[in-house]
Amino acid sequence: MTTFDAAFGAEGGGLEGGRARLRPFAPGDAAALAEAMGAGEDFLPPNVPASGDALDWWLAEGVHGAARSGEGLQAAVADRATGELHGTIGLYRVDWTARAAEAGYGIRPAARGRGLATDALRTLSEWALRPGESGGGGLNRVELRVDVGNHASVRVAEKAGFRHEGVLRATGRDPEGRPVDQYVFSLVAADLDARREGARGPGKLIGVGVGPGDPELVTAKGVRALRESDVVLVPVIALDEEGRAESVVRAYTGKAERVVFALNDRGGVTERRAAAWDAAAERVVRAFDEGAATVAFATIGDPNVYSTFTYLAQTVQALRPGTEVATVPGITAMQDLAARSGTVLAEGTESIGLVPLAGGPGALRAFRAALETGDTVVAYKFGSVAAEVVEALKETGRLEDARYGARLGLPGEEIRPARDLAGPVPYLSTLIVPGRRDGARGGRLR
Numbered sequence: 001m002t003t004f005d006a007a008f009g010a011e012g013g014g015l016e017g018g019r020a021r022l023r024p025f026a027p028g029d030a031a032a033l034a035e036a037m038g039a040g041e042d043f044l045p046p047n048v049p050a051s052g053d054a055l056d057w058w059l060a061e062g063v064h065g066a067a068r069s070g071e072g073l074q075a076a077v078a079d080r081a082t083g084e085l086h087g088t089i090g091l092y093r094v095d096w097t098a099r100a101a102e103a104g105y106g107i108r109p110a111a112r113g114r115g116l117a118t119d120a121l122r123t124l125s126e127w128a129l130r131p132g133e134s135g136g137g138g139l140n141r142v143e144l145r146v147d148v149g150n151h152a153s154v155r156v157a158e159k160a161g162f163r164h165e166g167v168l169r170a171t172g173r174d175p176e177g178r179p180v181d182q183y184v185f186s187l188v189a190a191d192l193d194a195r196r197e198g199a200r201g202p203g204k205l206i207g208v209g210v211g212p213g214d215p216e217l218v219t220a221k222g223v224r225a226l227r228e229s230d231v232v233l234v235p236v237i238a239l240d241e242e243g244r245a246e247s248v249v250r251a252y253t254g255k256a257e258r259v260v261f262a263l264n265d266r267g268g269v270t271e272r273r274a275a276a277w278d279a280a281a282e283r284v285v286r287a288f289d290e291g292a293a294t295v296a297f298a299t300i301g302d303p304n305v306y307s308t309f310t311y312l313a314q315t316v317q318a319l320r321p322g323t324e325v326a327t328v329p330g331i332t333a334m335q336d337l338a339a340r341s342g343t344v345l346a347e348g349t350e351s352i353g354l355v356p357l358a359g360g361p362g363a364l365r366a367f368r369a370a371l372e373t374g375d376t377v378v379a380y381k382f383g384s385v386a387a388e389v390v391e392a393l394k395e396t397g398r399l400e401d402a403r404y405g406a407r408l409g410l411p412g413e414e415i416r417p418a419r420d421l422a423g424p425v426p427y428l429s430t431l432i433v434p435g436r437r438d439g440a441r442g443g444r445l446r
Contacts, residue, residue: 226298282319
C-alpha cells in the first residue's frame with residue numbers, strides 16, 4: 001500500500017480541511033457526477049466516464065488505481081458540513097525520484113467563490129508534503145500550473161501559500177485548442193517548516209513601495225515580496241473603494257486586503273488617523289497570531305518617504321515587541337515625473353530640496369525659501385495651494401522651467417509646464433523646479 005492509497009484508496013479515510021472534506025470517490029457519487037456532466041459543468045478531469053456501467057466501474061475501481069500504484073491520486077471535494085460533492089482534486093505526474101507532483105482541481109460552478117478550492121488545495125498539499133512515516137504523502141514539492149489569464153486560480157494558489165516561480169510559454173491549451181502561457185507555482189516541504197517557525201516567532205512586517213501608480217514601475221524585489229508574503233495589506237480611504245496601491249498590487253497578486261486609513265485627514269494626529277493606525281496594526285498582529293510569518297504593506301511611492309507605513313510599523317512594534325520591520329524601496333513621484341517630462345533632477349554639485357505643501361502657511365514659506373536659495377526644488381501635495389505655488393514661482397523667477405504632474409501612469413495623467421496651471425489640481429500633485437543652468441555640458445561640475 002502506498003502513502004497515497006492509505007488516505008485516498010477505496011478504503012482510505014481522506015482529509016479534513018476547514019471547509020472541505022477530501023475523500024475517496026465512491027459508487028454513491030454516480031448520480032452527482034452524472035448530473036454535473038449532463039449539465040455541461042467543466043470541473044471534472046477528462047478521464048471520468050460519462051455514465052452507466054463505465055462510470056460505476058470507475059468509481060468502484062478505476063479512480064483508485066493511481067493511488068494504489070503511487071502514480072497519483074484523484075479525490076472528491078465535499079462540503080465538510082453537508083457532505084455534498086462540490087468538486088475534485090488530485091496529484092498527477094508524480095516523480096518519486098524527485099518526490100514531486102503536480103496538483104490539479106476543479107470546483108462545480110455553483111460552489112465557487114466560497115473558499116473551497118483554496119481550502120482543498122491547502123489541505124491536500126500540506127498533507128502531501130508531510131513525511132510518509134508521519135502519515136503524509138511523502139513528497140518534497142507540489143507544483144501548480146495556472147493559465148496566465150485565470151485570475152481566480154492565481155488567487156487560489158497564492159492564498160494556499162504557493163509561491164510564484166515563473167511563466168512557461170505555450171504549455172497549456174485554451175478551450176479552442178490554442179496554446180496559452182502558464183504560471184508555475186510551487187509549495188515545498190521547507191516552506192511549511194518556515195511557516196511553522198514563523199508562527200512561533202514575532203513575525204516580519206515589510207513595507208513595499210509600489211511606485212506612483214504605474215504597475216510597470218514596481219521593482220522585481222517588490223513583486224517578489226508581495227507574492228511571497230502570507231498577507232498583503234493595502235491602504236484605502238473606504239472599504240468599498242479601490243486605492244491606488246491596491247490597483248498596482250492586483251497586477252501581480254490577488255492577496256490584497258484592504259485596511260482603512262484616514263488618508264485625506266489634515267491637522268496632525270487626528271482621532272481618525274490614530275484609530276486607523278491602531279486598527280491596521282491590530283490586523284497585522286492578528287495575522288501573525290493566525291500563523292502568518294510575513295505581512296506586507298503596500299504603499300504608493302517609497303515606504304520611507306512620507307508614507308503611512310512609518311506609523312503602522314511604529315504601532316505594530318508597540319503592540320508586538322520584537323516584530324522585524326523591513327522595507328523595499330519604490331520609485332517616487334518626482335522620479336517618475338522627471339522621466340515622463342524629460343526633466344533632469346540634479347547634476348554636478350546641485351542640491352535637491354523636497355517640500356511637502358500640506359502643512360499650511362509654514363510650508364509655503366519653506367517652499368519660497370527653497371526657491372530663493374536652493375537648486376532643484378520638488379513640491380509634493382500642493383493641490384490645495386496651487387495658486388500660491390504659481391505666484392511664488394513667478395516672484396522668484398523660477399516659473400518658466402517648472403514642471404507639474406498628477407495621476408502619473410494612470411488614466412487622466414497630467415504633465416505640463418507649471419506656467420499653464422489654471423484652476424484646481426489634484427491633492428496628490430508633484431512639481432519639479434529644476435536648478436538654474438546655463439546649458440553648458442558639465443556646467444555644474446566642480
